[in-house]
Amino acid sequence: MLSYVRALLLVAIMLPVLADGRTRKYKFNVAVKKVTRLCYTKPIVTVNGRFPGPTLYAEEGDNVLVEVVNNVKYNVTIHWHGVRQIRTGWADGPAYITQCPIQPGHSYVYNFTITGQRGTLFWHAHILWLRATVHGAIVVLPKPNVPYPFPAPQKEEVIILGEWWKSDTEAVINEALKSGLAPNVSDAHIINGHPGPMSDCPTSKGFQLTVDSGKTYLLRIVNAALNEELFFKVAGHQLTVVEVDACYTKPFKTDTILITPGQTTNVLLTADQGAGSYLVTASPFMDSPIAVDNKTAMATVHYTNSVATADLTTTNPPPQNATPVASKFIDSLRSLNSEQYPARVPLTVDHSLLFTVGLGVNPCPTCVNGSRVVADMNNVSFTMPTTAILQAHYFNISGVFADDFPGKPPIAFNYTGGGPKNMQTMSGTRVYRLAFNSTVQLVLQDTGIIAPENHPIHLHGFNFFAVGRGLGNYNPNTSPSKFNLVDPVERNTIGVPSGGWTAIRFQADNPGVWFMHCHLEVHTTWGLKMAFVVDNGEGPNESLIPPPNDLPPC
Structure with a gap:
């Protein structure tokens, strides 16, 4: 296991040009503590004994180092939700996507730089249902002497x-x-x-x-x-x-x-x-x-x-x-779209994708009704691998994932109607591959196979622009005429309306493996998730950095 001091030295070697601010160091001790709520006391998993956990403060441009020490019986990872992680996917945190988890009694130093971002984000566990109590805020302040673009609060x-x-x-x-x-x-x-x-x-x-x-x-x-x-x-x-x-x-x-x-x-x-x-x-x-x-x-x-x-x-x-x-x-909601904070909406599209999001039913002989509820994107219920996809991608390890995730539903149907007769989904660890700097338009379409439902979809590694939304089925001939390509809101998590659709656009300018999933934890558990693999561009500044020596083993 790499010592913390050695990890900090490695950081200085690996990231000499990424940060233009100062280095912020945090230590997160993941441990169990008894707390009382609703007149009831129970032990919960906490960070530094606090619920919610501590707020992480930084300024735009800062390099952030967080040593996470796992003192509980569960495997643990921490995701820095909304942090772009430019070329630093090893620090993103989703278990078995960008890293294998931190095992009990072990630690890992998350190392990332806040690049071109300021505002409120948050961190949380990204394994099991530990997010229920393992979470806290991230406050990214503007660079020194840069004011808010609104009246300063007291x-x-x-x-x-x-x-x-x-x-x-x-x-x-x-x-x-x-x-x-x-x-x-x-x-x-x-x-x-x-x-x-x-x-x-x-x-x-x-x-x-x-x-x-x-x-x-x-x-x-x-x-x-x-x-x-x-x-x-x-x-x-x-x-x-x-x-x-x-x-x-x-x-x-x-x-x-x-x-x-x-x-x-x-x-x-x-x-x-x-x-x-x-x-x-x-x-x-x-x-x-x-x-x-x-x-x-x-x-x-x-x-x-x-x-x-x-x-x-x-x-x-x-x-x-x-x-x-x-x-x-x-x-x-509209982007500020000012001279200082422009809305750089992709106006041309290299990949035009349609992903259905919703629930299905698969056979389960041992379950109560002989079946189990599942969730899926484009009829694929994602199977979590046992080796992190980012490691498999970086080291060319075969057999971990397939890059054949469908760009549209395998079978077209009335998505917001009753759905097809066969409600069964496919299973697999399938990703969609993108060339560096390619542009993507993704329509997220709710389905009514069991019942229409809201789905907050989170994309790791990127911000995106929400260019359109509507009820019913997305129509590629008429729906785009109402898109806002001037000042659409920029986000990292978007709600797909019940019985409707949302269209987003982003530029794949961040190499690595990036998870996308429903942020309703039950739906993620059931398989409503996938990943994008973004290939390296030209030269080191457009390439994923090497993994740190203390990356947790599987």
């Missing part, structure tokens, strides 16, 4: 949304996989680790944000929930959206934001109301007949000149199926 606050199970989450998913049925939903939603008062635990305390009247606060909101899209509201206050997924947006005001698992949203909150306390809510959005945890997490915004017993101004969260509220928010 204070900033990280707000992490999530879910809480009373039972062990690994037991929850393992039981579901054994039965072939869907797993139990969570017992509560949480804001910064706390659900707020609940009927089954009225003494449960919620998070409180204390504000000074007249000041403006930048809320860095992260949805770290495993399986649910969430609405976020602050009673009596408007929120000004200024950034999503570490990309600046044209500012707009709203009283409700929608944020899917894997997404981040920065909003300005001005304390312009009277003295008192104001309810903050995080509640689920699901416009299809799928079971979800319908409990609303509650926190408060409390004005400093108020007495502790001040009246609470409340708000009603949107209904669970409030599609118009969700659509209005999504349609309001």
Whole structure:
């Protein structure tokens, strides 16, 4: 095992020109700690004993080194969600995609540079269901003396949304996989680790944000929930959206934001109301007949000149199926597209892809109903390999993956209708290969084989532009006429609407192996995932760097 000091020396040798800022060093100790939520105490896996985990701070251009030490019985990896990882795919983190996991009692130094990014991202475990408790924010500040492109806030606050199970989450998913049925939903939603008062635990305390009247606060909101899209509201206050997924947006005001698992949203909150306390809510959005945890997490915004017993101004969260509220928010998002922060949307397309995303049913003689629910892209339920795909790609190891992932559905059908008679999917470790710097248009099409459902899709290694969306089936002849190629929102995670489609564009300017998957953890577990292999370009600056010596073995 490479020592930490030697790892730092290796970093200096391997990355002499990538960073133009300073080096930030962190140490993450992954260990078990007992915590109490909903009047119930249980041991959970944490980082540095904190839930949510510590916030990682850096500036644009900084080199970041994080030594992750695994002190639990599970294999562990950490993904730096939204970090572009230019040529540093070895630090991306998804287990068996870019690395084999860190085994119990071992460590690994993640080494990456924040290149051309600033804003809010987050980190989380990328193996099993450990993400439920192993997660935290990443705050990337602008370079020194570079101001925000919006009024400077007086204070900033990280707000992490999530879910809480009373039972062990690994037991929850393992039981579901054994039965072939869907797993139990969570017992509560949480804001910064706390659900707020609940009927089954009225003494449960919620998070409180204390504000000074007249000041403006930048809320860095992260949805770290495993399986649910969430609405976020602050009673009596408007929120000004200024950034999503570490990309600046044209500012707009709203009283409700929608944020899917894997997404981040920065909003300005001005304390312009009277003295008192104001309810903050995080509640689920699901416009299809799928079971979800319908409990609303509650926190408060409390004005400093108020007495502790001040009246609470409340708000009603949107209904669970409030599609118009969700659509209005999504349609309001636009890239800033300024001279300093242009929207470089690919205007020509080398690869025009159509991926169906949805659920299927495969035979399972040992399961409850003789079958199991699966998930897929283009009818392929992804099979995780036992050797990391990036290693197989870099060292030309045969037999690990096939680069024949279909660029369109194998069989065309009415995608948002009832679906084909045969609901069975294929299985395989199949990737789609891209030449360096090629451009991609990808249409993500929901299917109604079992039921239409929202799918937040996350692409590793890239930002992309969401150029269009619609309900029903994508029509290649008419749908592109409504594409926004001027200032579409730039993201790393996008929601595919229930019974509809989303079109994204990106340039494959980052060599390596890049995972793409649904950020509903249950769907990823069932196989709704694939990977792109981007070949090296010309010369070392367009090529994947060699793997570090402490890369975990399989």
